[in-house]
Amino acid sequence: MAKRVTPCRTGGLIPLGAADALWAGLTTDSAVPTASAAFTSSPADARAGYVLLGGRAVATVQASGGQWSVPEIEVRRAAAELDAVEMDRRDLVRVGPFRGAPQGDHMERQPLRWRRRIIRELQELGDPERAARHDGGRPYHLAGIDWRRILVERTGDRTARTWWLPRAVVRLLDAAEHTEAQWLRAARTRQEGAAATDPPSRHRQAPAADGRQTTSPHCPTTPPRAYDGELQGHLYSVLSRKPGISRKVAGWMCAVCRTAPAAVLDHCHEHGYVRAPVCHSCNTQERPDHLYRNDIRVADHYTPLFHTHAVDWLRHWHRCPGCRTRTTLPLPHLAAWTAHTACRSQRPTHRDPRGSRARKPCGVLRVSWTGSQNAPRSCLLTVAVDFCPSGEHRVLARVPYREAAHRFGTWLAETAPAVAAAAGPDSLDGLPTRFRPVVADTSSEGLALF
Template identity: 30%
Template sequence: MAQISPRLAHTYFAEISADSALPLDPDDLVHMVRLHQQGHVVIGDIAIRCYKNRSKWTYDERDIRRAAQAFADFRLDPGDVVEFQVPPYRERDDQDPEERGRADWREKVASWMYWNARHQHQEQRHCEDRDDSWQRIGAHGLPGGLTWEEFTAACSGRRQNIASTRPLELMTRSGGNLFLPRAYAELLDRWEQVTEDLVASARTCSRCRAQGPPWGAWRTPSPLGYVTLCPPCSGATFQRYTGHLRGVLYGSARRRSTRADGYLCRLCSESRAAVWDHCHDHGLVRGPLTELTREFLQVRGPFR
């Protein structure tokens, strides 16, 4: 297996798929935004596995070339279209927790429309005149008073991406109706299923087969990538941190010889740790954390 870096994978993919009928945006090959959740980058309906090699993430070059060639060969019939109907507006709090973050391309496109409709509504009215009219489909087939021209202009320059493709470039309008090529809509339907299957597999504890949350809270790093362990299985495998490195400098040999991934996260005590957190003012070790916890603390501030 020839392993290549994310940037080289992006270069190969872009070169091979350059003449694709689909407007592709393969930047996710570099950003790997779902890596922690399910260990793959999904482009269209093709899941490309990510590998960990010597602490760096890589791809199998054959996977990249096969996926790119599939999109180079993809065919669209511009005359064979299906109507895109904007789903009704739903508040996030009204959604089942299991549905939040689920792959749903129609809801994703609609969320862009509702966001722009709301923004336009707020700009055009005083605070006391604002209502929920922006949530209702208007005369132009879009939410509120938003027109297709206003919507596409507002989206210009933004990374409006689904399944590493740009759906707005293929969407057309006739009267008050919106349309997409049938083959593309079917591709996005398959993307939903592929993504759901990956998430379902990745949320299953690799030891006891219990089902965890879909957003990857049970995922823990390992030398070969991420594995899924429930809190009881993690507790039985890794030790709790008891503060034995208190007062030790982060850069000391003692810290460097002690791996953080042998411990449970100091804060949640449920998942395997990945990194040592330390005080940036004094340079002292504070404790082992998961990668997600450390990212959260970088935004919210450190624990004491």
């Protein structure tokens, strides 16, 4: 890609207008669409001391004349990182709306909180009175990404509309939010330390490399560290209540994708154990799409979970001691696996409308169950396909829980031998005597299997 020549460059710093043009020029062919005014349009604010570009924070410098500039090399690095991102527009993550919508009308000087900003932008566009107060014609961007060009809106039957973004963009914005939080935390620590040593009346300014003054020097941030099983065996109900746990989680990289900073503690809802710190994207990807408490849809995102990325996800799920020693999965995940993998050959197919000889599975897989994993003799999984032309609600199979668990154990040994070798009933000591069932067990079967 030809690089745009930037005018008015002095000592490696370029003014914000030139930085806008450079960013737009360098990212023209990126899979992720970018904004043409990433430095000069809200929510970017040079006075904060930095501007977010993708997952990177670019420091802003103010000369004695009042003009704000940025290091050109940092803009180029951020553009190169964004160019390397691959985006699948079909792999979507819901970004709203959710309960507890943000309140208030002014968010310009607040931290990124990109989900809240997206909801507010969309709410303003849907309200004529609020849209009239909206800055006319200003770009829609977050961290230099033009999210409006890739936003997907869905409206279900008798349900409110929902908004979705590609998973790659969600990970970028999560990384930007994490970078900003680290930047602000380091800046606050630096200011508190300086206030304790400098006279109160002294106005502090750090000199730039060329002798000019900057009100916001570049603030290095500590990169997240790799997760190495430090939380293994901890119960989520205990760990989640400890003070400062959110800050501790943010210090790790996501234990699944290992590319984005962690944001939440993923845990097993049946056994109660913490699995690992993960990013919002991976937490959304692994969560079953519940229709009801005992009824889930098997969305397309389960394909990599059980195929190309199966070993990583199986190792992650088996970080729960309960699942590992049982050589199984939580009931919703086992149900999804059964529907997607074990019953794959029974799913109806149809011809490709583009003329290809290959046949594609049609409809949407759904699996429900009766009973609970605590009563395996009576627990039954029912796999169906919805919205199939050959039958709107077509039952494919009814699989007893024990059979599903046996099938999974066989598949696990073939797919991930190392994960299967670490599992088994030899390390049951220390497990809770009572597990939290997904569906209340009203039978008298007791813990017949477990």
